Amino acid sequence: MAHEDRDRLDGRRALVTGGSKGSGRAVVDRLRAMGADVWTTARTMPEGYDRADRFIEADTSTPQGVDTVAARIAEHGALDILVHVVGGSTTPPGGFAAATEEQWLTELNLNLLGAVRLDRALLPAMLESGGGVVLHFGSIQRDMPLHEATLPYASAKGALRTYSKGLANELAPRGVRVNTISPGGIQTEAYETFVDGIARGTGMTPDEAKQSIFDSLGGIPLGRFASTEEIADLVGFLVSDRASAIVGAEYVIDGGTAPTV
Template sequence: MSGFLDLAGRRALITSGTRGAGAATVALFRELGARVLTTARSRPEHLPEALFVAADLTTPAGCAAAAEAARERLGGVDVLVHVLGGSSSPAGGFAALGEAEWAQELALNLLPAVRLDRALVPGMLAQGSGVVIHVSSIQARLPLPEATTAYAAAKAALSTYSKSLSKEAAPRGVRVVRVTPGWIDTEASVALADRLAAEAGTDREGGRRIIMDALGGIPLGRPSTPAEVADLIAFLASSRAGSITGAEVTIDGGTVPTV
């Protein structure tokens, strides 16, 4: 991998880089020579302080703190990877989603990207180069009415925003790309399976089957791994993908059944 891709010297801010696909992306970027800073609410013991800034990105103040840390420690960014996302809304369809649930899904899945881009993309435009990668979800096109309506809507908004930003930024040398995973085998997916299992009165494997059934199955026969998602992100961040912008690249094992 390192012989094909080179991120040497690239300054990268990667959100939610302490677990799952975010942690895999941080590790791969470092392996490929990038200077990396990542964020979460708290630093895990295995992650060096030099690579980390504690910030709650669901708040304007947290986004401002992360952007300022990137400017101070890295001198700006060349690559901005928005991995942060997820859902804790209850099952039960649209009627189970109140004001708090809708606000929470937008605060986690849309607004951090908007705020960090607003803070850091101007620096990319000024230097005439940069890459922004928004991690969306196939839920934007394949929502699960029982459990992910608000999450799916927030990710759809992120995708539309990302496309618009790509049109504005590309003429000035900044590429904006969407990575759209399906089911990734992470701690968060296990938690979702457990939550659905508890609500359905079954076990974890039963919860996984609920997810699989709701998705309509995965032709590849398994979820993607965090490392596979990181590989795709690294490729898109590299000069190997120099003419890819405004695009959505799906990594879902064939889950989405349409062209």
């Protein structure tokens, strides 16, 4: 294989979950630029989306949503690349006592079980085709859980990392590579809205509001969150042939937030 061809994904079929905005949208754009035929799924297709024929409206936190995605993908054959970006937290603040049974199940379904179900539905065809790549999006909160509002989210992401490692060990001998990306903060539209809300509510400037967020994380040595394009850079590398020996790994992209040695 030519050296430069290892950066290309021509002829490969990919699916990106949570691909309608933020990091997911950046990943979709990057994989397309690398030559892949990219499908994406999210609960709602953005207005004016340029590849409606490759968009599947579904809620992958539910078994029914996973079935919808799997059926559409199966119509066109096996995937070569599966990137699970979708995730998030809706638990209200208030610590462990504020997280109800329903809230725990919501976070587990969104951040863990959706990926487990979609893998179970789509990976048999990938294995049968002879190989592929799976990438799970975790979080640095698996190492530094924030108890005030995101403990169920952090717990689900911790379980996702363990699941991903075990799956990698099982599937690597059969030609499918499984890895995890664990971001810290990401500069998205939702993050900027969050910053503006803090600024308005406290009388801070936006820069002061950002610094207060950084301080709550114990500081960020890089001095900023990662951009969605930087997240997509890492995804593009890990799904390419340049990463062909990387299996069962966790790549942290957090500007140095997590205090690890």
